[in-house]
Amino acid sequence: MIEIRNISKTFYQKKQSFKALDQVSLNIEKGDIVGIIGFSGAGKSTLIRTVNLLERPDEGQIIINGKDFTQLSSKQLAEERKKIGMIFQHFNLLSSRTVFDNVALPLELDRLSKEQIHKKVYELLKIVGLEDKANDYPKSLSGGQKQRVAIARALANDPHLLLCDEATSALDPVTTQSILQLLRDINQRLGITILLITHEMEVIKTVCNHVAVIDHGKLLAKGTLSEIISNRENPVIRQFINSDIMILPQELTRRIQKEPQDGLFPLVELELNANISVEEILSTLHHQYNIPCKLLKAEVEYFGNSNFGKLLLQLQGKTEENQQAIYYFNQNKIQNTVKGYA
Numbered sequence: 001m002i003e004i005r006n007i008s009k010t011f012y013q014k015k016q017s018f019k020a021l022d023q024v025s026l027n028i029e030k031g032d033i034v035g036i037i038g039f040s041g042a043g044k045s046t047l048i049r050t051v052n053l054l055e056r057p058d059e060g061q062i063i064i065n066g067k068d069f070t071q072l073s074s075k076q077l078a079e080e081r082k083k084i085g086m087i088f089q090h091f092n093l094l095s096s097r098t099v100f101d102n103v104a105l106p107l108e109l110d111r112l113s114k115e116q117i118h119k120k121v122y123e124l125l126k127i128v129g130l131e132d133k134a135n136d137y138p139k140s141l142s143g144g145q146k147q148r149v150a151i152a153r154a155l156a157n158d159p160h161l162l163l164c165d166e167a168t169s170a171l172d173p174v175t176t177q178s179i180l181q182l183l184r185d186i187n188q189r190l191g192i193t194i195l196l197i198t199h200e201m202e203v204i205k206t207v208c209n210h211v212a213v214i215d216h217g218k219l220l221a222k223g224t225l226s227e228i229i230s231n232r233e234n235p236v237i238r239q240f241i242n243s244d245i246m247i248l249p250q251e252l253t254r255r256i257q258k259e260p261q262d263g264l265f266p267l268v269e270l271e272l273n274a275n276i277s278v279e280e281i282l283s284t285l286h287h288q289y290n291i292p293c294k295l296l297k298a299e300v301e302y303f304g305n306s307n308f309g310k311l312l313l314q315l316q317g318k319t320e321e322n323q324q325a326i327y328y329f330n331q332n333k334i335q336n337t338v339k340g341y342a
């Protein structure tokens, strides 16, 4: 439905050039929620802005519902853009207009009658849960409420696609979750495709079913959430997914030894992957190998049927038994690190 095909964009400033996008291609299916993640300066904003041609690419095509946007006249483009809503990190509301008038703006530009506008604006405010704020001005709203108004305005022309440019980056974690929940509702109830950019993995995990990773203007990887999360080879992806260092419980930190000693057992940190579940690992150690072990800490997340995260296990078998456990981890590509002995 949306095809970003070999897009490149170079910026020129004072005789210097900078390639912000380099041959980026990405397909987005109708009804998807696709997240593009990357570090600051990776090219995310430039990429999302090329989709509705706010930024015109130097090369490549943007094909939406069979139309190549780069080939449209400005009049045709203006028509097509009405069907693409956009929201921004800093909401971009007009401070001199009430909530009602902000949401009404695209409808006024479309020359709808007063009655039609009134009906539509209240429908939209109901969707975003702000009917009681119609007469308030943006300055009296919280960040989350401002973003809701911006979402209502973006939905005014019944778009088939919503572009979200770091829409939750200025919000606290609780408000972020409520805005993401609203985006998911809109996607499910209204069938609107959503393309969002973010530098936060939490945002991706909360709402996206497909992910693309961008770095230095190039698309590094794309796929389902679990495909991307299982991609342990790429160092950039690893940084996003695996940024959490597992902190040992305090009481253990005090008595942990670096070298093996009689009477001490190894503490092993395991990195889970999509191929094997926590339950299977523990059950194999207990029942198949008969190795006593203690689960000291677990940070596990589930995506579909796959689990990811880390475990801290103390292997309490004899030396050979514990080695057998390590062999089992290696055989199953479960990354394991002996953190010490206790």
Ligand SMILES: Nc1ncnc2c1ncn2[C@@H]1O[C@H](COP(=O)(O)OP(=O)(O)OP(=O)(O)O)[C@@H](O)[C@H]1O
Residues within 6 Å of the ligand: 011, 012, 013, 018, 020, 038, 039, 040, 041, 042, 043, 044, 045, 046, 047, 199
């Ligand atoms: N209009 C412009 N003129 C010159 N350089 C630009 C312009 N827009 C973007 N750039 C440069 O292109 C690169 C990519 O910028 P972009 O805003 O797309 O990155 P980003 O991944 O969205 O970063 P952030 O998360 O910090 O917003 C940056 O190095 C930026 O300085």
